[in-house]
Amino acid sequence: MSPPATILGRTADSLRSDSVGGLLLIAAAAAAIIWANSPFAASYEALRGFTVGPAALHLDLDLQTWAADGLLAVFFFIVGNELKQEFVHGELRDPRRAMLPIVAAVCGMAVPALVYAAITLGDPASAGGWGIPMATDIAFALAVLAVVGKGLPPALRTFLLTLAIVDDLGAVTVIAVFYTEHISFGPLLGAAAGLALFGYLQQGRRPAALLGAARVPAWAVYVPLAAVVWTLMHESGVHATIAGVAIGLLMRTAARPGEAESPSHRVEHLLRPWSAGLALPVFAFFAAGVAFEGLGAVLTDRAGLGIVAGLVGGKLLGILGGAWLTTKVTSATLNPSLSWWDIAGMSQLAGIGFTVSLLITELSFPDTPETLANAKAGVLLASLIASVLAAAVLTVRSRRYQREPRGSAG
Known part of the structure; x- marks a missing residue:
């Protein structure tokens, strides 16, 4: 093998x-925050705008949207x-295990919205932002978990x-x-029809048969089909x-006779470096550049305060409380390799709002610039607090798992 290939x-x-x-994701986000709060902030806004x-396909989008969508x-x-x-094939085959994170997610959306609504009660200018603290930024949450949780059980991820x-x-x-x-x-x-075709091809006929050819590579059918589905989904107004x-959920995970591995594993192996090395850092760079004007304005604004309380406290209470209560009133069970302290740290990690929270912020306060600025700063502050608290808990848990045999999750 040649040196470049190596x-x-x-x-x-x-x-x-x-x-x-x-680490790449966090570094890109940090660079964006520094640039957005520097004297050169205008150039950052010009770049992502x-x-x-x-335009004929309604895809004349700014760089920030291309990165996020x-x-x-x-x-x-x-x-x-x-x-x-x-x-x-894995952990979620057991419905009793799959039920727990699903119910926890629902509670983790409802409780932060209720916390926000309680704090902004009687303030019409802030009332429309109840959806902001509902969201969890999966990319940033997984990034923090990867950095601080090397010794944690895979079931937590x-x-x-x-x-x-x-x-x-x-x-x-x-x-x-x-x-x-x-x-x-x-x-x-x-888009739904395109997804149905994609699923049919994964489970049924080979892609080459669709074109009446024997030697057409699979990617020559799947990549254009995926692009059409994405374009139609974007055009529909759905994220x-x-x-x-x-498309990921439709991938075939079992290898057929003559295949060394399934399409699911093969494509993941191919795309994961592009996702980690390009897609996520670029997305983080364009999403994280929020101008931060200080704690005072955020914590005295009811929208900003509601967002911080919802993401930091509401997520913890909703996810941890919802999961624990579910195990008490249903047959759902927590994976025996995990403890409730692990779920507490992960619940705090879910308080990282960022992308979708910022999107809902833009939709909530389009005509009130001051509230919009405070709400955005609230998302940034809450995500930072949630990251620090989650990192503290999960670092302690990770060290404990590294010291003790697997299975002693107390």
């Missing part, structure tokens, strides 16, 4: 590590694909993945129902990253 191979292998990808793409769809594909593997996917689907539904003026059902039905999740 270097590329080693780089790709390192990017398949969650910790390396997590730069528009590119075909386009590049992030690659990451969500990997997440959906990984969840499919867990549902078919699976719990967080499942919870965050349900959370994202819930947040997108909230946006569609309460914060979107119009959804185009024609493109949405077209386009849902296309990535849906």
Whole structure:
């Protein structure tokens, strides 16, 4: 093997590590925050507001949107694909285990919204932002978990993945129902038809047969089909990253005779370095650049205070309390390799709002610039506090697992 190939191979292998990808993501976010709060902030805003793409397809989008809707769809594909593997072959095959993160996610959306509503009660200017603290930023949460949780049981990551996917689907539904003026059902039905075709090809006929050819590579069918599904989903008004999740969940996870590995594992191995090394850092760079004007303005503004309380306290109470209560009133069980302290740390990690929270913030306060600025700063502050608290708890738990035999999760 030539030296360049060796270097590329080693780089790709390192990017398949969650910790390396997590560090890149956090570094990109830090660079964006520094730039957005520097004397050169105007150039940062000009960069992420730069528009590119075909207007005829309604895809003349700014770079920030391309990163959040386009590049992030690659990451969500990997997440959906990984969840499919867990549902078919792994931890989530047992409905009693799968029920717990799903119920926890629902409680983790409802309680923060209620906390926000209680704090902003009687303030009409802030009332519309109840959806902001509902969201969990899966990319940032997984990045922090990868950096601080090297000794933690794999089941905790699976719990967080499942919870965050349900959370994202819930947040997108909230946006569609309460914060979107119009959804185009024609493109949405077209996207659904494309997904049905994708699933049929995965489980049924080979892609080459679709074109009446014997030697057409599979990617020549799947990549254009995925691009069409993404475009239609974007055109419908639904957050386009849902296309990535849906396609990932449709991947075939079992190898057929003559295949060395399943399409699910093969494509994940190929795309994971691109997701960790390009998609996530670029997304973080364009999403995290929030101007921060100080604690005073945020904590005296009811919207900002409601967001901080909802993300930091509401997420912890909703997820941890919801999961614990579920085990008491149903047959759902916590994985025996985990303890409730692990779930507490992960619940705090779910308080990282960022992307979807910032999106809902823009939709909540389009006509009140001061409230909008304080709400954005509240999302940033809450995400920072949640990260620090989660890192403290999970670092302690990780060290304990590294000292003790696996299975002693107390």
